[in-house]
Amino acid sequence: MEQIGxxxxxxKSWLYEAAAILRDSFHEELEIDEKTSRTDLVTNxxxxxxxxxxxxxxxxxxxxxxxxxxxxxxxxKDLSGVVWIIDPIDGTLNFIKQQAEFAIMIGVYExxxxxxGYIYDVVRDELYFAIRDNGAFCNERRLPMVENKPLSEGLVxxxxxxxMADAGEARRIARKSSGLRVNGSAGLETAWVAxxxxxxxxxxxxxxxxxxxxxxxxxxxGLVYRQVTGxxxxxxxxxxxxxxxxHAFREISxxxxxxx
Amino acid sequence: MEQIGxxxxxxKSWLYEAAAILRDSFHEELEIDEKTSRTDLVTNxxxxxxxxxxxxxxxxxxxxxxxxxxxxxxxxKDLSGVVWIIDPIDGTLNFIKQQAEFAIMIGVYExxxxxxGYIYDVVRDELYFAIRDNGAFCNERRLPMVENKPLSEGLVxxxxxxxMADAGEARRIARKSSGLRVNGSAGLETAWVAxxxxxxxxxxxxxxxxxxxxxxxxxxxGLVYRQVTGxxxxxxxxxxxxxxxxHAFREISxxxxxxx
Numbered sequence: 001m002e003q004i005g006x007x008x009x010x011x012k013s014w015l016y017e018a019a020a021i022l023r024d025s026f027h028e029e030l031e032i033d034e035k036t037s038r039t040d041l042v043t044n045x046x047x048x049x050x051x052x053x054x055x056x057x058x059x060x061x062x063x064x065x066x067x068x069x070x071x072x073x074x075x076x077k078d079l080s081g082v083v084w085i086i087d088p089i090d091g092t093l094n095f096i097k098q099q100a101e102f103a104i105m106i107g108v109y110e111x112x113x114x115x116x117g118y119i120y121d122v123v124r125d126e127l128y129f130a131i132r133d134n135g136a137f138c139n140e141r142r143l144p145m146v147e148n149k150p151l152s153e154g155l156v157x158x159x160x161x162x163x164m165a166d167a168g169e170a171r172r173i174a175r176k177s178s179g180l181r182v183n184g185s186a187g188l189e190t191a192w193v194a195x196x197x198x199x200x201x202x203x204x205x206x207x208x209x210x211x212x213x214x215x216x217x218x219x220x221x222g223l224v225y226r227q228v229t230g231x232x233x234x235x236x237x238x239x240x241x242x243x244x245x246x247h248a249f250r251e252i253s254x255x256x257x258x259x260x
Numbered sequence: 261m262e263q264i265g266x267x268x269x270x271x272k273s274w275l276y277e278a279a280a281i282l283r284d285s286f287h288e289e290l291e292i293d294e295k296t297s298r299t300d301l302v303t304n305x306x307x308x309x310x311x312x313x314x315x316x317x318x319x320x321x322x323x324x325x326x327x328x329x330x331x332x333x334x335x336x337k338d339l340s341g342v343v344w345i346i347d348p349i350d351g352t353l354n355f356i357k358q359q360a361e362f363a364i365m366i367g368v369y370e371x372x373x374x375x376x377g378y379i380y381d382v383v384r385d386e387l388y389f390a391i392r393d394n395g396a397f398c399n400e401r402r403l404p405m406v407e408n409k410p411l412s413e414g415l416v417x418x419x420x421x422x423x424m425a426d427a428g429e430a431r432r433i434a435r436k437s438s439g440l441r442v443n444g445s446a447g448l449e450t451a452w453v454a455x456x457x458x459x460x461x462x463x464x465x466x467x468x469x470x471x472x473x474x475x476x477x478x479x480x481x482g483l484v485y486r487q488v489t490g491x492x493x494x495x496x497x498x499x500x501x502x503x504x505x506x507h508a509f510r511e512i513s514x515x516x517x518x519x520x
Contacts, residue, residue: 038412038438039438039439093415093438093439094415097414097415097438097457097458098415098452098457098458099457100457124384152298154357155353155354155357155358155444160434160439160440160441163423163431163434163440163442164431164434164435164440171423171424174420174423174424175424178298178299178353178357179299179353179420179444180420180423180424180442181420181442181443181444182423182440182441182442183441183443184415184439184441192358197357197358197359197360198357198358
């Protein structure tokens with residue numbers, strides 16, 4: 001991939017522009033539709049931001065493929081060449097109910113390898129990003145490598161879905177930590193593990209657009225971001241994942257295997 | 261209680277001063293001690309802010325009594341006269357681990373009736389407050405009365421402790437809502453119910469300092485803030501509480517009573 005600095009500057013400018021569109025939308029009535037259930041929602045703004053990013057990418061990088069949460073590229077069968085994986089609003093329920101705690105996410109992959117990752121916390125104005133082999137940042141601040149601390153020393157975020165589906169599993173892990181948090185945004189929770197605010201994030205079913213940006217950032221700070229089984233995440237399917245430092249990752253996957 | 265506007269201005273100035281002290285502390289090493297368990301922690305900053313507020317109150321309002329989380333007034337036996345109930349840092353675990361998602365809280369009661377309530381989200385710079393019979397605010401913005409919506413239309417925050425202690429109960433309630441959140445600050449979660457970001461907050465064991473400020477704010481926006489049993493909260497003991505609009509309160513207490 002050439003001109004990575006140029007891509008980085010462009011992507012940031014698009015994110016700031018998209019964020020301004022979202023902030024303006026706070027004053028307008030949202031159109032809300034159900035996707036698979038009454039709590040799996042999409043708004044006109046998810047669609048608008050996806051189209052906005054789609055147009056920017058195809059204008060500047062014609063020929064590169066795009067996979068977006070709301071509709072674009074869902075027939076993608078492989079990751080050859082450059083593939084952009086975007087989530088226009090990660091944490092749509094938070095966006096609708098709280099007008100906060102959501103993120104715009106972009107990951108850029110080349111032949112399946114993550115090159116660039118962006119998680120933009122619009123309301124806090126915190127842009128977490130990473131360029132492969134060049135470190136991860138929150139705005140201008142470089143994120144240090146994560147410490148290899150035990151689960152007991154940190155707060156663990158577990159997805160709403162896992163807490164609801166199998167509270168035993170979630171409880172066993174949470175009990176070994178300093179405490180449970182459920183924030184409702186895979187992107188922000190991953191960014192907070194990368195910046196040391198959480199020790200781990202666990203979710204039973206993440207789609208490629210939930211994973212793509214965070215994976216690049218996680219790797220740059222030395223986190224393990226894998227499926228619960230230990231396998232690499234699959235960017236063409238759903239994943240039960242753990243994001244944590246190596247020590248905590250091992251504790252969590254053992255706790256999951258062992259049962260009560 | 262006389263000169264309520266004067267008290268309000270003083271309290272706000274103390275909160276902003278205390279917040280500046282806390283923000284400065286982000287750059288220094290914290291001293292952390294365990295209270296009742298490895299996840300029930302107190303820092304030198306909890307103690308410093310409690311003493312700071314204690315001194316302000318006793319200087320300006322000598323003779324008025326004070327109940328503070330860390331040590332002050334724990335022999336309080338009644339609520340006669342003016343009683344200040346303060347939590348120097350609500351969400352101490354968040355303060356330690358995230359340097360975010362915590363609040364400074366002050367409630368002022370007269371003969372057991374809440375007159376003034378303040379929940380200051382230091383990092384977001386959002387001061388939620390209420391003066392009895394004069395409405396509730398977030399900074400300069402007046403909070404509208406809450407809508408009487410069903411549980412299914414909002415996100416419900418449940419305390420870490422309840423999710424851990426009885427996931428069945430927590431899950432039954434969360435399943436009827438739009439989704440579960442666990443944020444780790446009774447004050448912020450109450451403020452977010454008052455401002456409509458959450459539909460309810462449920463916690464099995466809140467101390468007077470967890471309750472005092474939020475109760476005043478909740479009442480000014482028409483929320484029900486009561487014990488799970490329906491009884492009034494007890495400002496001299498621990499409380500299992502629900503904060504919600506009337507409709508959602510009824511749904512939650514029925515769900516708790518009925519079982520799976």
